[in-house]
Amino acid sequence: MGINRARIFQLAKGFRGRGRNCWRIARQRVESALQHAYRGRREKKRVLGALAVARANAGAREHGLPYSRLAHGLRLSGVALNRKSLAELAANEPLSFRAVVEQARFMLGPEELRRREQQRQQQQQQQQQQQGA
Numbered sequence: 001m002g003i004n005r006a007r008i009f010q011l012a013k014g015f016r017g018r019g020r021n022c023w024r025i026a027r028q029r030v031e032s033a034l035q036h037a038y039r040g041r042r043e044k045k046r047v048l049g050a051l052a053v054a055r056a057n058a059g060a061r062e063h064g065l066p067y068s069r070l071a072h073g074l075r076l077s078g079v080a081l082n083r084k085s086l087a088e089l090a091a092n093e094p095l096s097f098r099a100v101v102e103q104a105r106f107m108l109g110p111e112e113l114r115r116r117e118q119q120r121q122q123q124q125q126q127q128q129q130q131q132g133a
Contacts, residue, residue: 003030005023008023008026008027008030009021009026011030011033011034012026012029012030015029048084049083051087052083052084052086052087053067053083053087055087055090055091056070056083056086056087056090058090059086059087059089059090059091059094059097059101060090060101063097063098063101063102064116065101065104065105069104069108070086070100070101070104072104072108073103073104073105073106073107073108074100074103074104074107076104076107076108077103077104077106077107079100079103079104081100086100
């Protein structure tokens with residue numbers, strides 16, 4: 001077997017009921033706990049990554065650019081900021097984040113300007129339809 005009894009009982013410390021001091025149950029409980037811990041460490045990275053993207057997306061949309069376009073523009077410009085640092089900039093350094101967004105927008109070029117103009121026109125048409133109705 002992989003782990004000896006002393007180690008199993010040491011890991012089972014703090015468990016409730018017979019999971020703490022009955023060998024068979026303790027071994028099962030410890031194995032399950034170790035599997036959950038292993039999975040949880042990876043899940044935490046996914047959750048925090050998604051949170052960072054959500055924060056960066058919120059900051060980018062304040063400047064009229066969705067996160068996907070921001071990431072593409074940064075990739076084109078060679079700015080190597082990861083998701084966590086983008087989220088930190090968006091939350092704590094709004095002026096720096098604005099400069100980053102402007103750099104991304106500059107690299108996207110006229111394509112982005114054309115897209116923004118189309119969005120404005122669509123919004124104006126929707127407002128006119130709502131006012132007419």
